[in-house]
Amino acid sequence: MDPLFDTIAAICTAPGAAGIAVVRLSGPGALAAADRALRGHGPAPSSCPSHTVHHGFVVSDHGAPLDEVLLLIMRGPRSFTGEDVVEFHCHGGHMPATRCLQRLLECGARPAAPGEFTRRAFLNGRIDLTQAEAVLDLIRSHSDRSADMALRQLRGALRETLEAARRPAMETAAVLEASLDFPEEDPVPYDRSALMTALRGCSARCRALAASCRQGRLLRDGIRIVIAGRPNAGKSSLFNLLVGHGRAIVSPRAGTTRDTIEEWLSIAGYPVLLIDTAGIASSPCEIEQEGVRRSMDELVSSDLVLYVIDANEGLQDDDQATLRGLGPARVLIVWNKIDLLHDAAPVHPQDPWPSVSTSCTEGSTAEIVISTVADLIVRSMGAQEDGAPAVSERHRVLLDAASAAFSQAADLLGSPRDDAPELACAHIRDGVENLDAVTGARFDDDLLDRIFSAFCIGK
């Protein structure tokens, strides 16, 4: 049977104890399977209108009740996948949903592959590829801003922005093609410089959109902020202060933290993966050496570094050596333990790094650190128009290619070559094809497999 036309089922909710669990069915046999599996009070699901809710029991082949459920019926094409969809709202936890799913598989459905519901929504034209990708971004979002970005993309913001580059490119190609199609007739006059301006505009739009990839990465994957410094500087104390609970062990013994410790948090609405690391110092202990190696790895892949220094000890040669390897733009020096200073907090106007003074044992200064980090994040994200899409790496590659193609087409139109319009057309078509690959107007199975394999089962 064509895999697009069979009926699939999966548990859509996360495993574990919860109020309810949802099992979803999609496909032409969804209502028939529901008819067999449900014993309700009214007519069979297949006789019920779309977008209605029903109460009943999922029952075994012999009529034994397996769970009490609410059933939602959404007939295609007005459903997420575009096909007939039936959702069973079971009791939460592992067993009720598993028993319900098992029964639906006995009644003619097969287990859904990861992302298969969303894949069907795309193949049935309910959403484009950027919207399908946004579903995954939304599920994975760790902060307000990432969720907002995903939701905008889900509502078609990226497709609309792309269309603003695609439309003028298509119009330009149409003008050129009209002049090429009827060479024996009087050539259709056109304004070459206007076409060149339009193409340069398309190229610039694609380039600008591609440049939002860094913001997109930070919003999707989170901003990696690494807390580093010499042993005992108070790194784990700062980590605990920022995450709001005693996640990492703190002790007066130098070398307490060895493994890196990660925790998600949201700062200024941005998703942050905060990472505590082992103190950086030379040590004869193999385990501590491994800890330092891991700290150095984290520094390399970090977006921002909170470099903690005990203000009573000041900046040492070891600190200088570590800091030298990091660009000042992504470092914030945290002068810690200022409660122990006899004099006022030290000022280091000659240091290239921004800094903040704090005491991790006196929670009142935590706000200053958080607001300084928030400023740094906002600055490092760079200016972005409110509501503008922020693209992924997959989109960036295609947008860069489209930008180059439109720019080459414009250059050709400016050249005296006889075949310039023909070649320019080929480049425009190439650019448009790249834009179509972003939205999925053009796709192959490999691309879909790559995108949807990242999804969970049930989405």
Ligand SMILES: Nc1nc2c(ncn2[C@@H]2O[C@H](COP(=O)(O)OP(=O)(O)OP(=O)(O)O)[C@@H](O)[C@H]2O)c(=O)[nH]1
């Ligand atoms: N007085 C004072 N003590 C602090 C402050 N911050 C941390 N400490 C103390 O300093 C000691 C070391 O703190 P940690 O947070 O474990 O330091 P660390 O940098 O993570 O140490 P390692 O994991 O061993 O590298 C602990 O006894 C903390 O209570 C502070 O602001 N003021």
Ligand SMILES: [Mg+2]
């Ligand atoms: Mg520590």
